[in-house]
Amino acid sequence: MSLSFDFPVAPWSSEYVAPLREMLASKNIPYSESPTRHSEAGAATGFITVANLDVSEAVSLVSVVFLDVFHCSSINVKVNGFGVEGRKDPSRGAPPTELKGVR
Numbered sequence: 001m002s003l004s005f006d007f008p009v010a011p012w013s014s015e016y017v018a019p020l021r022e023m024l025a026s027k028n029i030p031y032s033e034s035p036t037r038h039s040e041a042g043a044a045t046g047f048i049t050v051a052n053l054d055v056s057e058a059v060s061l062v063s064v065v066f067l068d069v070f071h072c073s074s075i076n077v078k079v080n081g082f083g084v085e086g087r088k089d090p091s092r093g094a095p096p097t098e099l100k101g102v103r
Contacts, residue, residue, distance in 0.1 A: 003058045004051045007065075008044035019069045027103070030075060055079055067082070 002062045009017055024031050050061060059077050066075045 002052045002054065004049055005053060005058060005061050005065075007048045009046040009048060010044040011042055013044075016069055017048070020065065023052065023064065023068055024048075063076075 006014075007013070007020055021031075023029075024058055028083050031048055031050045033046055036044050053061065059079060063075055063077055066072045
């Protein structure tokens with residue numbers, strides 16, 4: 001199982017798009033950008049996607065986005081698997097179930 005992180009490129013998110021791209025590039029995190037088919041005013045015109053993340057990587061990425069891109073002072077990320085098992089790759093270690101104030 002793998003997860004993806006998708007961030008909308010939209011009028012409401014425009015102030016965060018460049019900082020997100022810069023953060024991803026500075027951390028050598030590969031990402032792609034794809035357009036949408038929506039033409040409505042205010043709708044997302046595309047998405048920035050980071051694909052193929054395991055749970056630990058997804059939690060870390062979301063944490064960094066909230067702290068470094070949105071400039072939140074702290075966050076609390078909880079992961080509920082609802083019975084879905086994560087990757088069985090022992091080299092990755094057990095994914096954290098909760099991160100508080102990660103920097």
